[in-house]
Amino acid sequence: GAGVSQSPRYKVAKRGQDVALRCDPISGHVSLFWYQQALGQGPEFLTYFQNEAQLDKSGLPSDRFFAERPEGSVSTLKIQRTQQEDSAVYLCASSLDFSGDNYGYTFGSGTRLTVV
Amino acid sequence: AQTVTQSQPEMSVQEAETVTLSCTYDTSESDYYLFWYKQPPSRQMILVIRQEAYKQQNATENRFSVNFQKAAKSFSLKISDSQLGDAAMYFCAYSSPGTYKYIFGTGTRLKVLA
Known part of the structure; x- marks a missing residue:
């Protein structure tokens, strides 16, 4: 595609619920990155893929976070x-x-996750 | 560990005037990359300008230029002839070769006054 597409744009989840956030990168881009941006802060690194290989997941906050790019x-x-x-x-x-x-980087527009 | 500091939470500039956004960083490495990204309300971060640390010449992209002072570990962004569309959050970012991640500052909100 022409840009990086993320879905959903907004997600409200009840505490304890599982969520899945999707990223569709630019075709042909070998590298893919996930960042977390808290309110009023700069983005913080979560994980990095080179093609299908997850080469760095040091930024994932806990074992509740999991990323894949099969x-x-x-x-x-x-x-x-x-x-x-x-x-x-x-x-x-x-x-x-x-x-x-x-x-x-070419960034997507992000998914805003609100946990209530 | 490397850190990036943006000491100006908010800046204002009159349309058509010039504004400079500050960024300092801390590193013990000699080779690295520095970036400025713009984040409008749409949330999509857009690359404004990129600087390689081993290049003495300051990067320039149309109305955007940087003042890179390697010894002082300073990387400021100058926006000339400011336009209403320049209003956004601006983030400074640092990357070390081989680490495959950026370290971002906390951002500066730029307001452009008509």
Whole structure:
């Protein structure tokens, strides 16, 4: 596609509910990144994929967070047993190069998750 | 660990005037990349400008330019001839080669006054 597409745009979840957030990167972009942006803060790194391989998941806050990219294109970020502190905007980005250093990231518009 | 600091939570500029947004960072590395991203209310972050640390020359993209002071670890963004469409949150970001992640500052909200 022409850009990075994320869905849903908004998600309200009851505490304890599982959620799945989808990211459809730009076709041909090998790298995919997930970031979490709390209200009034800058984005914080969650995880990184190079094609289908998850090479870094050091930013995932707990074992309730899980991400996958099984065919090296679409990625899903899953949060199990959501808690109020999970409320944030979840941003997905893709890059033509492995690191994002040479061309920068192309970001999606994010999913705003509110846990009530 | 590397850190990125944006000390101006909010800035205002008159339309057609020039404004400078500040960013400082802390690192012990000599090779790295620095970025400025713009985030409008639509939430989609857009790359404004990119700087490679080993290049002395300051990056420029049309009305946007940076003042990169490596020794001072400073990377400010200058916006010339400000337009109403420049109003947004601006984030400074740092990347170290091989780490595959960016470290972002907390952002500066830019208001453009007509």
